[in-house]
Amino acid sequence: MSSPPSRDAFSFFHPLRVRWAEVDPQSIVFNGHYLTYADVAITEYFRALGIRYPDDLSRDGGDFFAIKTVLEYLAPARFDDELQVGIRVARLGRSSLSFALGIWRDEQALTAGEVIYVHADKTSRSSSPLPVWLREKVMAFERCAPEA
Structure with missing residues (x-):
């Protein structure tokens, strides 16, 4: 089993x-x-960036499709637990966004994961580059540079 995600990695x-x-x-x-x-x-991450989902993400004729999800269960959550779900863009590709996920109860890591979305044309469902405005918002929020 891998080590629990660090809360410090998430903003x-x-x-x-x-x-x-x-x-x-x-x-x-x-x-x-x-x-x-x-x-x-x-x-809610998109909302924090000032992005209305799905309206803003589909305005250029594209949409996002989940292509991979991975979850690692480190400890169980139970009824009435207050959870904190951390999300960050771990990788910003040409046409994809890879989100890292961490779920905590207080300081205890419960779940680690990854969710990958590809940006694609709504009709043909063929991949298309991420919109420039989206890349800029993510890079400013995450304080990162895009991958080459």
Whole structure:
């Protein structure tokens, strides 16, 4: 198992509280809900950057499609836990965004993960370059340079 993600690697966090409906018969959060947590946090990340999803991301005739998700469960979340979901763009490619994900309860790392989206033409679904305005917003927020 890899080491837990560092909270210091993230500049954006979204709080979530575990609801009763998300807990399985083992009294822990059902694994599929962690992808929902990631999706909610990514939407809020875009909101923090001043990006309205999906309107702004589709205005150039493109859209984003998830092509890979990886989650590593380090410890379980339980009903009524207050979680902090950290999201950051770990890689900004020509046509893709790779998000790193970390979920914590207080200081305990519960989940580490990655979600990769590719930007593509809505109709043909063939990859297309990330819009320049999006690259600029992400680079300014994350204080990073794009990959070559």
